[in-house]
Amino acid sequence: MKSGKTEQGRGAHLTMLLLFFCSFGVENLPSQTPIFLGEDLVIYVSDSLCVLRGEYHFLNPGTTPIKTRLYYPFPVSEELPFPDRVEVLSMESGALLPLLGDMRGVSFVLEIDSLSQSSIYVEYWQTAEYNSFEYILTTTQKWSRALEWATYEIHVPEHLELEYCSLALDTSWVEIEKMVYFISRENYAPVKNFEIKWGLKL
Amino acid sequence: MKQMSRSLLLGLFVLIPWQLVQTNPIALKFISELQLDAQDPEGWTIELNVVWSPDSTLDGWFITTNNDTVFLDSGIQVSEGAYLVIQNDNLSSTLSLAMSGETITLFNSSGQWMDALAYGDAEHAEAPSPLVLMLKEEQR
Numbered sequence: 001m002k003s004g005k006t007e008q009g010r011g012a013h014l015t016m017l018l019l020f021f022c023s024f025g026v027e028n029l030p031s032q033t034p035i036f037l038g039e040d041l042v043i044y045v046s047d048s049l050c051v052l053r054g055e056y057h058f059l060n061p062g063t064t065p066i067k068t069r070l071y072y073p074f075p076v077s078e079e080l081p082f083p084d085r086v087e088v089l090s091m092e093s094g095a096l097l098p099l100l101g102d103m104r105g106v107s108f109v110l111e112i113d114s115l116s117q118s119s120i121y122v123e124y125w126q127t128a129e130y131n132s133f134e135y136i137l138t139t140t141q142k143w144s145r146a147l148e149w150a151t152y153e154i155h156v157p158e159h160l161e162l163e164y165c166s167l168a169l170d171t172s173w174v175e176i177e178k179m180v181y182f183i184s185r186e187n188y189a190p191v192k193n194f195e196i197k198w199g200l201k202l
Numbered sequence: 203m204k205q206m207s208r209s210l211l212l213g214l215f216v217l218i219p220w221q222l223v224q225t226n227p228i229a230l231k232f233i234s235e236l237q238l239d240a241q242d243p244e245g246w247t248i249e250l251n252v253v254w255s256p257d258s259t260l261d262g263w264f265i266t267t268n269n270d271t272v273f274l275d276s277g278i279q280v281s282e283g284a285y286l287v288i289q290n291d292n293l294s295s296t297l298s299l300a301m302s303g304e305t306i307t308l309f310n311s312s313g314q315w316m317d318a319l320a321y322g323d324a325e326h327a328e329a330p331s332p333l334v335l336m337l338k339e340e341q342r
Contacts, residue, residue: 032328056227064326069316071254072227072302100256100314107230107254109315121228136226 034066034112038149043133046199050133054122060112066135072122073105075134075193083124091119095173135194146189154181156198161180164197230254230315234285234310238332239326248306250286260286262311265297267304268324271295301333 037057041113044051060066076082090110095107097120110116124131131152156162156179165181167190231248239245240256248265257263260278265288273294278286292294300304301323310316322331 035233036229064328067315067318068233069230070227071230098314100310100312102254102256105254200289 015122023171026165032062032066033068034060034110034118035145036147038147038151039115040151042153043135043196044157045128045154045160045196046135047133047160048127048129048131050126051130052124052126052135054133055119056115056122058112059117060114063114065114066110068113069107070110071105071107073122073136074126075136076104079128079130079132080134081125081127083126085123085125087121087123089121091121097109131199132195132197137190137193146187147185150183150185150188150190152183152194154183154196155179159201160198161201162196163194163199163202166192166195206223228253230317232256233319236306236319236321238299238301240332240336242305243300244290244296245299246289248288250288250308252280252284252286254282255280258312263316265293265309266299266309267299270297282310297333300333303331306307 034056039053039054039056041052043082044053047076072088074080074083082103083084086101086105086106087097089095091098100107108120109119110118111200152167154162154165155175157178158177162179162181165183167185169181172179172181208260230253233248234251235247235249237247237249257278258280260274260280261274261276264273273314274293275287275292299323303320303324305311305318305320305324305326307318308316321326321329322333
């Protein structure tokens, strides 16, 4: 009996050790997910169309290359149908990336060399009959880290006006036949989606 | 003791962490876990986490390793966020995974790269071979 108990004790001890090794190994594995550093978005609104041009910057801090599939969702609703045109380019090579898609988003492969940064350019045109636009920024709770930076520019032609923006504007300026609104954030972990509404200037 | 160690080692070891970058865009990691069997190279289990898929089934999806290509059985339904357990029973032919190391790559029915996982002595391995852990345990 005594021997059996000792054996059981050793078994439990061994289990603890094995779990320790597994956990240790897992925690020390190089990450295969890039770090999403930041984004720079420019949104062009017009009477019934919205164009988004975004640059997304990723970092591979590891010593092995990363190849990962990304999914880029669109807020699709009755007011905002699936974009008419979507393009994703590698900013390093300028090459268009092949897209997989469904009715809610597109997917593509991102490759980053070890200890390197990589950026992609995304452009999409979305019908906005209801003069509103939404950009998905999911909740911070499950984020592994905040964006180091995020900038948003909203270009509004002079016959229209920005009626609502879910983020506080930092500054604005006048350009030829349009108004530009600018938002800049650092260590940014947004809690809600980015929404804008516009209408005819009275 | 040795037998107990082996039984504990069975099907444990290559656990691959991944973090979903919860923003726009989102990083997809389909292969969420791999378990190997120390006694049986055909006794592996792959867990797929289908965060998003353009297809409603995995018909035509296939897996490649260093030496083999196998198709997943037809009719495996996917739903968003689902975890699917894939074993040899779910394949069109038998697949063996070497304990020393492999690169397991998942492709969709169009042959597009979906995800990959490398362990052991494979290039760019994300996890050590379970043999390393077994060796450590036996040295104790």
